[in-house]
Amino acid sequence: MSGSANVGVHVDHEQPEDPALLAEFQAKIDAGQLIEADDWMPAAYRKGMLMMAEHHANSEIIGALPEGEWITRAPSLRRKLALTAKVQDEVGHGQMLYRVSQDLGKTRDAMLRDLITGKTKYHNCFNYPAPTWGDIAMIQWLIDGAAIMNQKTLADGGYGPYVRTMRRINMEEAFHFKSGEDMVLTLMSGTERQKQLAQDAFDRWWGPSLMFFGPPDKPNAHQLPPMRWRMKTVTNDELRQRFVDRFVPAALDLGLKIHVVEKDERGYVTSRRPDEKIALNKATGHWEFTQPDWDEFFRVIRGNGPCNAKRLALRRLSYEQGRWVRQAVLSGSTALPPAA
């Protein structure tokens, strides 16, 4: 589901590299060629790509958790099947992205351990709660919609294995988005109670969706290594504006209201007022909107969000519960052959 736009790749560009190799590498990038796993690459590029792919992989398997909780409560056979398949896809994306990361030099077990011990991060939006079925609809519509927007640009990147994985993931995400759109549309065409369920969930997820693309751009975003090396091709703010331009009119069409909200520490809305900035700026052709609460963003990313502890605890439980299984099937040397 999740792109890695807010990973904040900090590439140490000062590390000395062979100038000739570096020039050749930059020329390849500038010519639009793909870098492959066994090509020469600057150490900082390898580190940055690993960080990006690993963060993305972590986000997929943590992202499976909030929706996974609702498989057993999905309200029809069709939705139950679709949600199981959807969460399964996310786990599959995690698997593909861990494979990309493994090729960059880190074992899967090391990555899973770093995730559950908090050494590495995952996408911030999964630290918010999904207390109703409405949240499941909004996650699939808004968050998957944001992910597609981000990942389409990542598929234009420069690292071959990651680019090919993005293309494949994007095809599946398109289905998730359609399913989310259908769920939101169904709720908004339903009873008063269903409409309220959708509006309340929209209020919870609008802020995290805007934050999805990461913090506001630094003034020199286009010159920094992630963009110079085509690890990223579009800045956070550019992506955010594309998202707003696509989703504000869609939400209004569906009858949803866009609010500026305050939340308690559990991530539940305590007050809301209409976002009075919402309007199409005819001069620029873009929709205006109120920025999300960036203090909240940094508080949550530092580990103090509503669900950080819960998500990591469940991943840790899964890791620990599965240890004996992995030992049994992955350490073939201790195994007895099947009896005759």
Next chain:
Amino acid sequence: MPELPEHLKKPFINLLLAAADDKLFLGHRNSEWTGLGPILEEDIAFSALAQDEMAHASALYELAGAIDGRSADQLAFGRAPGEYRCAAIVEVPDEFDWATAMARRLFCNHFDVLRLTRLSMSVYKPLADLARRLAAEQQAHVQHVDDWTMRLGSGTPESHRRIQQAIEALARIAPQLFEPVERQDQLVAAGLYPGDDLEMYDAWRAAVEHVLGRGHLSARLDDFNPEERGGRRGVHTVHLAPMLDEMCEVYRLEPDAAW
């Protein structure tokens, strides 16, 4: 739809519900692992199995609903606990224990492939056609669980101990899969569910014991007692009602609404 004798309608619907309910709850219980499996690749595989079971259930509900006018969702979500016809083994939670999850599938999958084979010979053609298709998929499930059982049984001392314990625990209730639905003998006689329960039981036991033996495992499977009343006649474990409460939490908010 082919004509069914009036007096066989209810037993026939119950036969379909028994198969559908087993699959719905097996899939439901297995889907609890989605995102939490012990190995990513297996997490993905296990979710596919869960989806197969739930999709099979859905197709069987459609068939049953075509006879009595209820939708598949009404049958899946809208009945009281006493109206379900599943066996005890799909009701018990696995407590997030992979050995229990696998042991459950071992007993259920081997049973299911035999049941589907019988159903594929039913004189009720829509059922026979459907069962043939489902049996082919179920065969892949059998292969998957057989492989896992053998690998855990011959893996490490810990995996052997865990899968052996899980097999023993579930072996006590597994034979209840064979409890007949009300008036099943009449369904057999009419060719709606051809075959013989005792022969099927022997075939099931032999298949399960073969796999267990290959994995250095064993189980004591008692002869089943058709008189003992259980899930096939609406007498359920304490686990069914809370599972239904969870499954129907959203559905019951607005049972008549589209979701």
